[in-house]
Amino acid sequence: MKRILLFGNPNVGKSAIFTRLTGVKIIASNYPGTTVEYLVGKTRIENKDIEVVDVPGTYSLRPDSPAEKVAEKFIDESNPKETVIINVVDSTNLERNLNLTLHLLSTKFPVIVLLNFWDETKHKGITINIRKLSELLKVPVIPTVAITGYGIQELREKLSKATPSNFKVKEKDTWNLVGKIIKETQIIEHHHHTFLQILEEISTHPVLGVTFAGIVLFLSFLIIRLIGEGLIGFVFEPIFENLWAPVLLKFSAFLGDSNLLHKILIGEFIDGKIDFYQSFGVLSTGLFIPIAAVLPYIISFYFVLSILEDTGYLPRLAVLMDRFMHQIGIHGMGIVPMLLAFGCNVPGVLATRIMETRRERLIAATVMSISIPCMAQIAMIFGLLGKYGVRGIAPVFITLFLVWIVVGKLMARYVSGDSPEIFTEIPPYRVPYFKGLLKKVWLRVSWFLKEALPFVLIGVLIVNLFYILGFINLISKIFGPLLTKVLGLPAEAIAALFIGFLRKDVAIGMLAPLGLSMGQLITASVVLTMYFPCVATFVVLFKELKFWDTLKASIIMVSSALFVGWILNLIY
């Protein structure tokens, strides 16, 4: 045995089993957290390293959705002699899950069936005869509770002994057979509603649900700020001010403070000191922005989002938001990529794959890149406009929200194609598996560090080089007058717009030393968010949408950014 494939319906706790089996080294083949990507890890069984693949959740082996196509590919690619399939089954939902199980048994692979969420069967009045089920399916059936680790040892012991089941069933007979198996193995008794079930009813209730959503989102926002600000104030800023600044000062003395290298690496002294927001050296501001100003919010945002995801709240929010999301031509599940985009637009764009049609993906990706600021931008906008309080910050977000609706509505009207309706399972509320949750947050955060950090450093380097070479002055002279007229921004701000192609947080940081008025800062923040995605987002946009749709999206972005900037300029 060289490989283990974890198969199962969505929301059966597959990822928790995966986390239980594998160690620290997990490779996300692209961006994790969306349904289409898959994770690969390693486990040791009988002193051999074995690859474990967390295959995207699927209801059958017929490729109906992109996720199911990926699942099917794994079956086609793997060698049955060297692979074992672990079929994770939600034991509170045995009947529906068995459809996939029977499909898997009909392949040539050895299969082990896990009855996960075994502890929940008791609360829900379900009794399953495991021995009988195992006899009927002709493979081992093991009850598990991923959160506590119950059953995992037994699974490890049985893995190497798994054999193919030689089960044969025709496609059209599958459900009849499932019915027969259920009759022989499962008894369901009446049970009283648990606390979580009452919460479930509230959260999709037409009236109470909206109130509940308001409370959940408000609390999420509070927690994100609390954790983010806490990390900045008590951890990252002190580290930079007390530990890193002295090192840089020594380095500065070593370099001598008036040469080019000093200007590039450490930047300008502000009032005789290093100012991490304004000095603009690669090692000062270049390191500070991604690590101390943005990373804390990325950590806290993904922590909170992962909790919403793993408890099962997101699909409920999707149901509540369905009607509203149809305003922009996508169904309720579109709320998931939109929320992800607040962390970073890149995973947001990737997550649009959960939408079924090209039209939905184009609308979702464009609207998102135009009007949803990522955590890096939000952090910087708060940094710039925070001193004006709500008066400074609210106009930025209200404008962006209006843009979201208007651009979305226009696209829904003029982009051709289909927008299917929502059709999704709503899993019960569950207490998240904390270790798995932390692993997910870590994957997302490390992704940010790998992808964003180099761009920021290169961005700051280029800004400095451009200044030194006089390039920025040149662009300011050419485009400056136009933008001064339309947007009311000084010619120097053009440099920030230019750098915004690379990293928006760096760009917004460049506005700080310009001494702009509140109105100008609001205009600049909105235009910077809207006019074009950063390089990383642009690359995935291009990969996802291909040439023509990316071109369309880009034209919409630039023109709407100029238009909205012009309006804001008139207002302020």
Add this chain to the structure above:
Amino acid sequence: MISLLEARKNVPLVVKSIEETRRGGRGGKGMGGVRGRGGGRRNLCRRFSNMGIREGTVIIKLSVQPFFGPILIRIGNCEIAVGRGMASSILVEEVSE
């Protein structure tokens, strides 16, 4: 036989058949019936059956989201959200006690 849209809430309903309907206008309005993805009724049946909705299944209509929002149904221990167009293609009958 009535469509799931008209059925009463919180009573057991047995699925009688699944008919492809083409209610409403363009997808662009957002509320078009079952559209896209091609394949018509067979495809629709398969998507339903993957989620456990087949002829003969007993389901319960739990709630209807306002302003033409989706319909929530329960099958066994599982809750599913279905758009109205798709829901209109599920024909049901109340289970007689």
